[in-house]
Amino acid sequence: MLSDTLPLAATANAAAHEGYEAVYSRPATLLSTPMHYCPGCSHSLVHKLLMEVIAEMGIQEHTIGIAPVGCSVFAYEYMDIDMQEAAHGRACAVATAVKRLMPDRYVFTYQGDGDLAAIGIAETIHAVNRGENFLIVFINNAVYGMTSGQMAPTTLSGMKTTTSPCGRSEALTGSPLKIAEMMAQLPGTWYVTRQMVANANAVRRTKKALRHALEAQQLQKGTCLVEILANCPSNWKMTPVESMKFVEETMTQTFPLGDLKLEGRLCK
C-alpha cells in the first residue's frame, strides 16, 4: 500500500500554484512508484529518511544499497540508486564484496529482524567482526512481516504471533535478541545506535543517526549499525497509531533507545 505517495503528489501540485510554497516533498532519490507497504508501516518512512540523507549528502551516484528478503525486498523499486537484492539473510555477505571491491562507494544493507537476526546472523556477526565499512540499517519490528507475522528472534517475551499463539516462551525459544548490544561488543563496529520512528522527534533523531552513519563511511573505521524499532500494524493487528504507541511504550522496555557505541567506544 502507499503511505506517503499521494499526499506528496498533492504537495507537488500545490507547489506549482502561485503563492504556495512546498514545505514537504519527496527527495530526488526516491522514485514516485507507489509503495506496497501497509498503511502506516515504518518501512516507507525509513526509506524516505534514508533517501533524504543520500540526497542531502549528494552521494546518489556513489551509493549502492543491498535489499533483503522481507517486506522491503522491493526497496530497489523505490530507491533511485544502484541496488542488489540479496538472498534471505545474506545482505552483509553481498555488501562485504561490493564494499571491498569498491571502497570509495557508500554501501548500506537494509534488513529486517528475521533476515538479519535469524537466518543471517552468521553473515552479520562476521561482517561486523571484520569491521566491514558499510552501514547496516536494521528494521526491528519484532515479527516476520512478509510471511505474515511469525515469531522472530526479536519477538518480545510473551508476545503473541502466529507461531507463538500463546505468547513467546523463553523456555522454548529464548529471549529477544538484542542485536545492537551484541554488535556493539564487537571491535569491528564504529557506531551503533537504536532509534525508532514513532514520533516526530524520534524521526528527526533517526535521520540524524543515518546521516552520521553514512558520513562515518568516509573515515573507513568500521561497521555502523542503526537499529530502528519499527511497527507492523498488519501483523500486530493494531491500527498504525496503536502500533506506534506499542513501539514507544512497550518495545522500548526490552530494546532501550540511544547510542551504544560512538567513535568505536562503548557508551556508558
Next chain:
Amino acid sequence: MKGNEALAEAAIRAGCDAYFGYPITPQSEVLEYLAREMPRYGRLVMQAESEVASINMLYGAAGAGFRVMTSSSSPGFSLMQEGISYMAGAELPCLLVNVNRAGPGLGTIQPGQGDYFQATKGGGHGDYRLLVLAPASVQEMADFVFLGFTLAEKYRNPVLILSDGAIGQMMEKVVFDQAPVPDIPKPWATVGKPAHRSRNYITSLHIQPEQMEQHNLRLLEKYKAMQEEVRFEEIATADADYLLVAYGLSGRIAHKAVDVARHRGLRVGLLRPITLYPFPERRLAQLARQVQGMLTIELNSGQMLEDVRLAVNGRVPVRHLGRLGGMLPTPDDIVHELENILEVQHA
C-alpha cells in the same frame, strides 16, 4: 603442478578480480594458493565464514561487474545451491568449481562423480542450468578457467568446473599460454548510478507470474543458445563397434581401457564429454547408428547413464560400470566388463 594449484594460477592469469572460499578437502589448495598469490596483484581474496557466505559474496561482486570465482567440494558445494540459483536467476556471470568427493553426507575425501545430477540438472531450486565443464587433466583444470570465464561473461550465466578429488590433487605438467580473458562491457553492473542513466538493480525476483514466465522463457532461450558450446573428445571412434562414454577422471581410465581393448582386438571407442551441460547428445545419437552398444564409466551409481540413454533413445543398449565411495575401476575391470557384454551380445 597440482590440479587445484593450476586452476588457481589460471584464475589469476585469466584476470579474476576476486575469489571467495571456505576450506574443504580436496580443494583447499585453491584458497591457500590464492591467499598467497592474489594480493600481490592487488586482487581480492577472502576466506568466508561458510560456503553460504562465499557464494553470496560472489553474488555481490559479480553484481558489481567483477570477474569472480569460488571453489568447494561436495558438502560445501551443496551449501551454495541457493546462492547459485539466485545467480542463475539474476544472470550473474561467475566461475564455480566443485572438486567432487564421494558421498552422500560427509562421505569421504576420495574422488567421486556423485554430483553429476546436481551439476547438470540445476542443483538448486527453480528451473535453471549451469554450463558445466569436466576437466580430465591438470592442463584442462587450467584451460577451463579461461574458457569458463569467457562463457560465463558471454552468456551472463554461472559456469561450473566439475572436477574431482583425483584431478584436483594429481601433479602434471601444465602450460600457461593463454592471454587474460578480454573484458566485455557490463552496463548492468551496480557501481553507483550516474545522473545520465537509470538505476541498475540485480534481482531474481519477478513477483507477477506473467513476468516470471517471461523471464523463464528468456532463460530458456539462452540455454538453447548455449547448446552450441557443446564440447567432447573422441578416441578411436572411427571404426568402433562399441562405445565407452566417460568424463573427467573416469574418462582418463576409460581412455586406457580403450588402448588395452584394442590390443586385444576389440573395436572399442570412447566419447569423453567435456561439457556435461550442454551434453553431446547429437553426437551420441549419431554414434548409436554405428555401434552395437554403449557403456558409461562413472564414479557413481549411474547418473550420466540417464543422459546417454535419452540421447540414444533406445536405439542401442546402454550399460553402466561404476565404482563408488572413492574406489576407482581399473582399465582391466573395464575391458573385462566389455568382454562379458560382447560375449553375451554375440551369443
